[in-house]
Amino acid sequence: MGGSVLIAVLALDSVMLSSHYFKADNIARIKKGNDIVRFIKENQGNERTFFMDQSGIYNQWLASDGPFHGLNLFNIWQMPRMPSEYKEFLGTVGRNQIRVWELSAVKYVAAPQTVLQQFKNNPALGEQFTPVLNYQIPTAKGMRPEVLLEFKNAVPRFALYSNWQVVPLENQCSLLVSESHNPQTTVLVDSGAGLPEAKLNGSRFQALKAEVSKKAAVVELETDKPSILRFAQRFQPGWRVEVDGKPAELLRVDYLCMGVAVPEGKHTVEFRCVSGASEMVFSSGVFILSFVGGVVCIVIRKRIGTE
Incomplete structure (x- = not known):
């Protein structure tokens, strides 16, 4: 009792x-x-x-x-354990909030x-x-x-660049925040990718549309010169990319984002989450958002002493 x-x-x-x-x-x-x-x-x-x-x-x-x-x-609403690349990006590029918005669609x-x-x-x-x-x-x-x-x-979620600069990953954040760098015309590619330097021509990116789902994004594009398709989604090894149905190298660009090199011509590019990576929930940004949801009711945390 x-x-x-x-x-x-x-x-x-x-x-x-x-x-x-x-x-x-x-x-x-x-x-x-x-x-x-x-x-x-x-x-x-x-x-x-x-x-x-x-x-x-x-x-x-x-x-x-x-x-x-x-x-x-x-x-960034809830992130108990912030990945090291986020800390580096926020600590360096975050000194210029406008540049962060520009790079993050x-x-x-x-x-x-x-x-x-x-x-x-x-x-x-x-x-x-x-x-x-x-x-x-x-x-x-x-x-x-x-x-x-x-x-x-803002550079859109999917952008095609004919200008790119090969920069070691550890040096990209300091260049991204620099006033000398123009994200409207140039995307940074990790030197580990083995791509040759592009002949910079000062042309602006081309905004592209995509068919998106929870695990994939498909882009139709046409270019008259070799280019880089930039996808403003966090780079994770569990993602794969195909160009015209054939596997291609997934590039890490602008320190946090994904990309792929495409030759001149018309192409269909598909980014797909296959395993070991976060699915593409488009309410999530480059930075992870945690939220609580439900079908009948949604419970949200309330600060002590407030209504």
Whole structure:
């Protein structure tokens, strides 16, 4: 009898304590979405969105609304064990957040209105961003004006380059963040790949579309010169690539991404996850996002003392 009472008390205590940490989100509300989530969903394509604030309503969008609606979100939300290449990339290239967005196919940035004003104070920076949606979010200090910005300088998820530079992997991050490097015209290829240096001509990348699924991406392309197809997805040995149905060498480009060399002409390229690698969930960016999802309800972590 005593044991049963103790179990009941512990169970009740567990339920009471859990209410301070977790809350259930109504699936009908999540399914309905909102103007911001719907806009991103309808316009993102294969590109990504970054939330400059990860607290409050944005935490909810990262945890529940985003995964439910298939948003391609580029935020480090939970990563208990960060891979060494991420630490190197963030520690070096992360000194210039705009360059990180440029290299990572970030099409939209959600930010406070004050950030947009800061961008406008720098003409060279301000012209890279176009406001596409104005809205407000609730904060502890009241409603805050926000803006969804379209970042026009982002290198798309799939990009074809006729210019590449052969650089040892250990030197790529320092070059990627350098003002002397232009990601719009040149992709960096690991010297271990054995590719010859390209004759740089200053031409900009060609944006490409792809048919994507959870484990594969298929790209149709045509080029009049040898080129590199850059795929802004984390390089992992468990991926394979084929050009016109024949196995090709999977290249590591721009330190974190995948790529493949293609000769001139028309080609069909397929990147495929075969084993030992993370599947291509397009709501995951170059950096891994962890989220909790469910069919009936979605449980999200809530900070102690907040509602």
